[in-house]
Amino acid sequence: MSPLANRLVTKMNGLGNEILVVDLRGAGFGVSAPEARAIARSKGLAFDQLMALSDPRSEGAEAYVTILNADGSEAGACGNGARCVAWTLFRDDARDEIFIETAAGRLACRRLGEWRFEVEMGAPRLAWTDIPLAKPTEDTTAIDLAFGPSGAPLLQKPAVVSMGNPHAIFFVEDFDAYDLAVIGPALEHDPIFPERANISLARIVSRDHIELKVWERGAGLTRACGSAACAALVAAARKNLTGRRATVSLPGGDLDIVWRESDDMVVMAGPVEFEFETELDPGLFADAAA
Numbered sequence: 593m594s595p596l597a598n599r600l601v602t603k604m605n606g607l608g609n610e611i612l613v614v615d616l617r618g619a620g621f622g623v624s625a626p627e628a629r630a631i632a633r634s635k636g637l638a639f640d641q642l643m644a645l646s647d648p649r650s651e652g653a654e655a656y657v658t659i660l661n662a663d664g665s666e667a668g669a670c671g672n673g674a675r676c677v678a679w680t681l682f683r684d685d686a687r688d689e690i691f692i693e694t695a696a697g698r699l700a701c702r703r704l705g706e707w708r709f710e711v712e713m714g715a716p717r718l719a720w721t722d723i724p725l726a727k728p729t730e731d732t733t734a735i736d737l738a739f740g741p742s743g744a745p746l747l748q749k750p751a752v753v754s755m756g757n758p759h760a761i762f763f764v765e766d767f768d769a770y771d772l773a774v775i776g777p778a779l780e781h782d783p784i785f786p787e788r789a790n791i792s793l794a795r796i797v798s799r800d801h802i803e804l805k806v807w808e809r810g811a812g813l814t815r816a817c818g819s820a821a822c823a824a825l826v827a828a829a830r831k832n833l834t835g836r837r838a839t840v841s842l843p844g845g846d847l848d849i850v851w852r853e854s855d856d857m858v859v860m861a862g863p864v865e866f867e868f869e870t871e872l873d874p875g876l877f878a879d880a881a882a
């Protein structure tokens with residue numbers, strides 16, 4: 593019998609961020625970008641990110657998680673997706689803490705409730721080489737990037753943070769003055785970002801509350817982005833606009849983010865929603881399973 597027989601595709605969302613989870617552990621291989629798109633196409637499923645689970649690569653982890661964006665590109669981090677993966681793993685596990693592995697490293701996931709999870713997203717990477725940027729930049733809280741007419745740019749000097757994936761955050765007063773559907777793709781592909789970038793607009797509501805809108809690399813405008821929420825809190829704290837803990841309100845809802853002083857860890861807590869499960873078509877992996 594194919595190692596892919598009787599496997600499921602789980603459709604979930606994290607605050608409206610559309611997530612597919614595919615558990616391929618024990619199949620002996622992961623899922624490639626074309627296969628991810630084939631899975632979604634075969635089921636007529638739209639997704640922002642697909643989280644493909646394969647066998648863990650280190651002791652004590654439940655799975656290695658490959659994160660694929662809607663455009664097939666691979667992402668190093670996905671906060672909303674990590675919470676959805678945690679829900680699928682905790683279903684059959686009585687523990688309250690498990691570990692998953694991603695390209696960004698080993699993430700601790702904790703159950704806070706039946707539909708609420710916390711993920712330790714790792715320490716922020718703040719050096720220009722780690723974002724990465726294409727040119728040496730001393731101050732990553734305000735980089736040399738602008739959008740709009742050179743004489744009077746509409747937006748300029750974003751902060752940049754990597755959570756295992758690149759984020760640029762512009763702090764603005766009035767969201768309605770900017771069309772992120774136009775600005776996002778222009779800046780996602782700006783040559784300053786050799787690996788492209790997720791582009792966010794952040795509005796400081798108070799010292800512990802940020803409003804955020806995100807244009808996601810490889811996925812476009814989404815209802816929420818967990819790694820962007822983490823990046824925005826880190827950037828705001830670095831610029832002394834907030835403390836090291838804030839509620840981040842995205843179009844899809846709120847995430848609670850803390851940037852721990854003791855170990856530099858960024859911790860994200862938020863809800864997940866289960867939508868449905870459907871059979872995975874082994875035929876999509878014909879060459880890999882052969």
Ligand SMILES: N[C@H](CCC[C@H](N)C(=O)O)C(=O)O
Pocket residue numbers: 609640641661666667668669670671672673757758790808809810811814816817818819820
């Ligand atoms: N939605 C995800 C972020 C995916 C990031 C992806 N767009 C990239 O970095 O390429 C989240 O909740 O963190």
